[in-house]
Amino acid sequence: MDANKVAVVTGANSGIGYVTARELAQRGMHVVLACRDPGRGRDALDRMRAEVPGARLELRRVDLGSLASIRAFAAGWDHDRLDLLVNNAGIAVVPFARTEDGFESQFGVNHLGTFALTGLLLPHLRAAPEARVVTVSSEGQRFGDLDLTNLDAERGYRAGKAYTQSKRANLYFAVELQRRCDAAGLALRSMAVAPGFTRTNVLTGGANSSRGRFYRTAVGLAMRVLFRPAPEGAKTSLYAATAPDLPGGSYIVPDGLLQTRGEPTRRTRERAIRDTATAAQLWQLSERLTGIRYAF
DSSP states (O other): OOTTOEEEEETTTSHHHHHHHHHHHHTTOEEEEEESOHHHHHHHHHHHHHHSTTOOEEEEEOOTTOHHHHHHHHHTOOSSOOOEEEEOOOOOSOOSOBOTTSOBHHIIIIIIIHHHHHHHHHHHHHTSTTOEEEEEOOGGGGGOOOOTTSTTSTTOOOHHHHHHHHHHHHHHHHHHHHHHHHHHTOOOEEEEEOOOSBOOSTTTSGGGGGSOHHHHHHHHHHHHHHOBOHHHHTHHHHHHHHOTTOOTTOEEEESSGGGSSSSEEEOOOOHHHHOHHHHHHHHHHHHHHHOOOOOO
8 A cells, every 4th residue: 555655764774763664665665774874774674675575675874963964865865755754763861972063962863863854855755745754752751841051962961861852852843843834735744753662772772882881781671671672662653654544743652651661642742742932942943053944
């Protein structure tokens, strides 16, 4: 049923992104694995081809911590449209660092990178009759009040706070994108999702790989005991990407305890969904920092 659709999944080389890309490919979509590391991306591509014989897959490089890389990815888009963009890639609770463009890394990758990529791909999304954008937030966003005066670590840095702020920004972004599409009369639907506690390498790979033995042991134990396999975590992304009658602006979370596990359900009682003033301020700030204006 999705045989003619083209999808991009960022961070598709592992975890939730890999499962999401694989399941979309099984549905017949042409799936672009958008990955930062070409070697890991190639391994994922080969593995996925073995798991889904005949799948239409391709690998393209994009680093959400680099506006130049994002611009190059968008400039190289050569399909006639884009039906689905899954903004999955992100980093979590990492030591302080800045991106290539000087942004605090979690805010820069998780929010600004997502904002920039979606904006630059918007013309291709507009070319699809029923395009969707799915942005992966986190159940942790509920604990991350958005401090617009310290989004970029202007007044100090705490890894957990920076992470939950960036994930709250993802939710603000997804809902505000829907508002602006509605105002412009565009058919595009924008969704946000929370995957719940999921076993991925987001807490152990990349910038977190240099942490000490105690951190690795504690996180490893927590993942084995409390976290679910990646296919469970991918359920909300897949639901938001494929449920036929899901309205734009939806926030999809697991229906279990504290949104940490369970089946996908639509949640409407989040403050960030109703806070239009903060969402608009964040949008304006994101435009100024990235230099990208959306072509509504």
